[in-house]
Amino acid sequence: MHIIARRSWEIAEACATPEEVFLNRRRFLARAGLGAGLIAGAATGLVPLRAQAQEQAPSANVATTDLYPARRNAAYTLDRDLTDEDTASTYNNFYEFGSHKRIYKAAQAMKLSPWQIRIDGMVEEERVLDIDDLLARVDLEERLYRHRCVEAWAMAVPWTGFALADLVRLARPKAGATHVRFQTFFDPDVASGQRQSWYPWPYTEGVTMAEATNELAFLVTGVYGKPLAAQFGAPLRLALPWKYGFKSIKSINRITFTSERPTSFWEAVGPSEYGFWANVNPEVPHPRWSQASERLLGTDESVPTRLFNGYAEQVAAIYQGLEGEALYR
Numbered sequence: 001m002h003i004i005a006r007r008s009w010e011i012a013e014a015c016a017t018p019e020e021v022f023l024n025r026r027r028f029l030a031r032a033g034l035g036a037g038l039i040a041g042a043a044t045g046l047v048p049l050r051a052q053a054q055e056q057a058p059s060a061n062v063a064t065t066d067l068y069p070a071r072r073n074a075a076y077t078l079d080r081d082l083t084d085e086d087t088a089s090t091y092n093n094f095y096e097f098g099s100h101k102r103i104y105k106a107a108q109a110m111k112l113s114p115w116q117i118r119i120d121g122m123v124e125e126e127r128v129l130d131i132d133d134l135l136a137r138v139d140l141e142e143r144l145y146r147h148r149c150v151e152a153w154a155m156a157v158p159w160t161g162f163a164l165a166d167l168v169r170l171a172r173p174k175a176g177a178t179h180v181r182f183q184t185f186f187d188p189d190v191a192s193g194q195r196q197s198w199y200p201w202p203y204t205e206g207v208t209m210a211e212a213t214n215e216l217a218f219l220v221t222g223v224y225g226k227p228l229a230a231q232f233g234a235p236l237r238l239a240l241p242w243k244y245g246f247k248s249i250k251s252i253n254r255i256t257f258t259s260e261r262p263t264s265f266w267e268a269v270g271p272s273e274y275g276f277w278a279n280v281n282p283e284v285p286h287p288r289w290s291q292a293s294e295r296l297l298g299t300d301e302s303v304p305t306r307l308f309n310g311y312a313e314q315v316a317a318i319y320q321g322l323e324g325e326a327l328y329r
């Protein structure tokens with residue numbers, strides 16, 4: 001596959017791509033048709049923080065369930081069966097709701113609506129936008145992705161979402177931004193795990209701009225042809241399939257562009273075990289276990305782990321020249 005070295009964050013001009021490119025045309029036209037007054041709102045895209053009161057873009061009124069199932073992007077194929085939905089939906093890591101795998105019932109307590117996402121830091125304009133507004137501005141597609149947890153279990157699921165690169169373009173980062181930091185909500189009343197004060201809540205993750213704009217980096221809003229169930233990290237999570245699963249942060253409500261490498265949640269907890277890069281590599285063991293193979297959820301099968309979880313073709317170029325870094329933990 002051809003690897004495109006996108007460097008859109010380096011030049012301001014690249015950020016000036018017409019907003020329409022990012023809008024789903026069908027919905028864009030539907031919105032524009034609501035009245036001339038709305039066209040301006042739709043064309044300028046996201047609403048800047050300080051203009052929000054006057055210029056409240058009418059809620060997109062996207063009946064979000066109508067967006068699923070989305071068209072499948074055939075470019076992403078699997079070397080294994082999809083994990084059965086019940087299995088993937090009842091075996092989750094979501095420490096906000098407990099440090100074990102059976103958190104799916106507890107996670108239903110999350111208040112998913114309204115849900116706002118703050119986009120801040122080194123961007124042309126800091127913004128807060130509603131998840132429905134974001135959904136109205138992107139094209140959803142389905143991708144079949146492998147997922148490899150650092151604990152050596154793996155699954156394969158049909159995520160629905162959009163390229164993180166599209167969000168980066170919508171956010172219009174400034175030239176000096178080198179990293180993107182993601183944060184999960186903080187609400188200890190709802191998420192009992194967040195009352196465990198020895199953890200560095202809220203859950204935080206980060207990637208470089210080159211990683212964020214790689215075609216594989218995917219912002220997920222649905223799975224198995226439906227909106228995300230709470231336990232999967234509704235309403236918005238990451239999928240970085242070439243990295244260990246802890247990088248794929250759930251229930252994001254803040255995205256910050258920065259010139260510093262973010263310290264992630266697990267890196268703060270145990271830096272010798274969970275690094276910043278966390279790229280999958282069967283030859284680099286975790287300090288406490290081998291990473292050579294993985295257990296497929298819902299089966300008794302164990303299969304060999306692959307470099308970059310099988311996605312080397314798409315991502316290896318990102319890491320050229322970074323060989324001195326701890327890329328694989």
Ligand SMILES: Nc1nc2c(c(=O)[nH]1)N[C@H]1C(S)=C(S)[C@@H](COP(=O)(O)O)O[C@H]1N2
Binds near residue numbers: 091095244248250
């Ligand atoms: N906010 C948050 N995001 C998170 C986690 C978490 O505990 N909290 N766990 C991570 C880990 S370790 C994995 S393997 C995946 C699990 O995703 P899944 O439950 O959808 O399989 O979510 C990741 N994202």
Ligand SMILES: [Mo]
Binds near residue numbers: 093
């Ligand atoms: Mo994980």
